[in-house]
Amino acid sequence: MKNKFKISLLFFITVIFFIIFYYSLKANNKNNPNTMLNKKLPPIELTSLINTNLKQTLPIISEDKFYLINIWSSWCVPCRDEHQILMLLKDKIKIYGINYKDQKSNAVSFLNELGNPFYFIGTDKDGSTAIEMGAYGVPETYIVNSEGLIVFKHVGPLNKKIYLKISEIIK
Amino acid sequence: MKSIFLILIFIFLPIQSAMSFTEREINIYKNLRCLVCQGQSLNDSNSDFAIDLKKVIKKKIINKQTDQEIYKYLTERYGDWILLDPPLKKTTIVLWIFPLLFIFFGGFFVYKSVRIYSNN
Numbered sequence: 001m002k003n004k005f006k007i008s009l010l011f012f013i014t015v016i017f018f019i020i021f022y023y024s025l026k027a028n029n030k031n032n033p034n035t036m037l038n039k040k041l042p043p044i045e046l047t048s049l050i051n052t053n054l055k056q057t058l059p060i061i062s063e064d065k066f067y068l069i070n071i072w073s074s075w076c077v078p079c080r081d082e083h084q085i086l087m088l089l090k091d092k093i094k095i096y097g098i099n100y101k102d103q104k105s106n107a108v109s110f111l112n113e114l115g116n117p118f119y120f121i122g123t124d125k126d127g128s129t130a131i132e133m134g135a136y137g138v139p140e141t142y143i144v145n146s147e148g149l150i151v152f153k154h155v156g157p158l159n160k161k162i163y164l165k166i167s168e169i170i171k
Numbered sequence: 172m173k174s175i176f177l178i179l180i181f182i183f184l185p186i187q188s189a190m191s192f193t194e195r196e197i198n199i200y201k202n203l204r205c206l207v208c209q210g211q212s213l214n215d216s217n218s219d220f221a222i223d224l225k226k227v228i229k230k231k232i233i234n235k236q237t238d239q240e241i242y243k244y245l246t247e248r249y250g251d252w253i254l255l256d257p258p259l260k261k262t263t264i265v266l267w268i269f270p271l272l273f274i275f276f277g278g279f280f281v282y283k284s285v286r287i288y289s290n291n
Contacts, residue, residue: 020265035246035247035248035249035250036248039247101219126223126226127219127220127223127226128223128226128227128230130223131223131224131227131248132248133248134247134248134249136206136207136220137207137219137220
């Protein structure tokens with residue numbers, strides 16, 4: 001009788017462990033970089049890269065249905081790769097750039113070389129604005145609607161596939 | 172005797188509170204995950220992301236924000252994943268209850284074994 005109890009207890013514990021480990025295997029333990037998705041964009045004040053007297057506050061109050069925020073830097077190689085996509089997007093949506101931990105001269109020559117897709121460029125000298133937005137680094141892209149809600153977020157460089165997805169959203 | 176104690180306390184109190192600032196700061200860093208270098212806490216990491224985040228947190232401490240406010244700020248932006256000390260939630264209940272169950276069953280097992288041993 002006692003042995004039977006022990007065996008059934010052991011069996012019970014093994015089954016519980018099996019179930020837990022089985023579900024833990026399936027569970028997504030990876031970091032989810034989309035925490036900010038479907039949340040309100042926190043209020044941010046940007047200072048213009050070109051003219052330091054010029055300020056722009058986010059979220060933007062305007063008639064546009066959507067606008068795009070792109071965090072970039074001249075030293076960031078993937079930003080160079082995605083730049084052509086931003087150039088394609090610039091006629092479809094207003095693009096607000098956040099120049100992340102960069103030097104003005106480098107940023108300007110980057111834009112002179114590859115073109116300027118930005119409606120406005122703000123600076124983020126110490127990376128604190130990026131953290132305010134829940135960003136991990138560069139490049140990162142957000143699409144915000146007129147109510148200030150982040151409707152799309154992409155970590156890493158934009159590509160053709162993402163371009164089509166963005167075009168679909170802002171259509 | 173009592174007055175000596177009081178005097179000692181008043182001498183050491185300012186030192187204690189001055190220390191607790193950095194202690195508190197480091198404590199917060201230890202409870203946070205460096206998101207770009209998984210497996211390390213913010214305190215252990217010298218990555219750019221970690222350094223920036225530490226600066227932001229330091230500013231918040233100077234602005235007299237509580238630990239809770241700081242954790243809330245970060246989880247709103249980066250999710251619960253940034254906390255190394257997971258909160259008690261529906262999804263983490265097993266994590267919290269299992270050690271207690273282990274102690275309970277383990278204690279029971281030890282108790283039983285000791286009794287059998289002493290009976291012999």
